[in-house]
Amino acid sequence: MKFSTFNTNSIRARLPIIVDWIDREQPDILCLQETKVQDRDFPVGPFNEAGYHALYRGQKAYNGVAIISKLPIEKPQLNLYNGNKEDARFMSSRIGDIPVINVYVPQGFAVGTEKFEYKLRWFKDLLLYIKDTYDPGKPLLLTGDFNVVLEDLDVYDPDKFRGGICFHPDEQAIMKEFFEWGFVDIFRKHQPDGSHYTFWDYRIPNGFKRNMGWR
Structure with missing residues (x-):
């Protein structure tokens, strides 16, 4: 597929x-x-x-x-928590034989803010949901916008952004727990080299043409 x-x-x-x-x-x-x-x-x-x-x-x-x-x-679930008042950031379903989870993780605004703490809590709650619901030995697709840079090769200037929002050790540590549970970074598995990005800041002059991006 x-x-x-x-x-x-x-x-x-x-x-x-x-x-x-x-x-x-x-x-x-x-x-x-x-x-x-x-x-x-x-x-x-x-x-x-x-x-x-x-x-x-x-x-x-x-x-x-x-x-x-x-x-x-099939089997749609539209809330991570039990209620309809949460932000529209999560959905899960089954398509054919494969469970599919699609997420838009909070961006976090800035390290040290309440929005950053909310991002970390949301990540942890997502991981708990997955552990409670799925078997790491069976297929599961988790995709979406995670708002986390995992490695230096995932951003054009790691020294400039290291420790800031979306490139903070606390965010990376939680993401590593997903891999420890059983997930595989499919893109990185097939593209081991850097300079492959999914986001380019429009505020950077000619950022896309200069490939000044993030993944």
């Missing part, structure tokens, strides 16, 4: 790009983050017309996650 993931930073703004891409690449499963749209306004029609099922949970202007799949999406 072909799996893909993409932080949309507003699905309505990126919809033509996404629809064109799935028509060209034909992924079996596409996980989306930061859809930034309420459920009643999610553009499900174009995905259905392209032959895909859609599971989505959003909120106005912030967060939001979705799973787009060629196969039916």
Whole structure:
């Protein structure tokens, strides 16, 4: 199966790009983050017309996650906690024989703030949920936007950002617990070299062309 993931930073703004891409690449499963749209306004029609099922949970202007799949999406769970008031950051389902979890982890704002502590708690709660729900000896796809740089080769200037938000030892330590449980960084397994990024800060002049990115 072909799996893909993409932080949309507003699905309505990126919809033509996404629809064109799935028509060209034909992924079996596409996980989306930061859809930034309420459920009643999610553009499900174009995905259905392209032959895909859609599971989505959003909120106005912030967060939001979705799973787009060629196969039916079964056993959906839309909350990490027991309640509907939490931010739209998590969803799990089963697609075929594979459980799929899609997350948008809190960014954390700045080290030492309450938002940073919330990020660490959220990560720990996600790991507890996984340990309580799944078997590390069986297939499980965990994907999304984790807002954590794991290694020096995952950022264009590690010395500049080391110890800051998204590149802090506390964040990295929690991520390592996911690998200790049984997860594998699939991208790094197949791309062991650096300079492969998924985020380029628009505030850096020509940052994309200069490949000044993060993963």
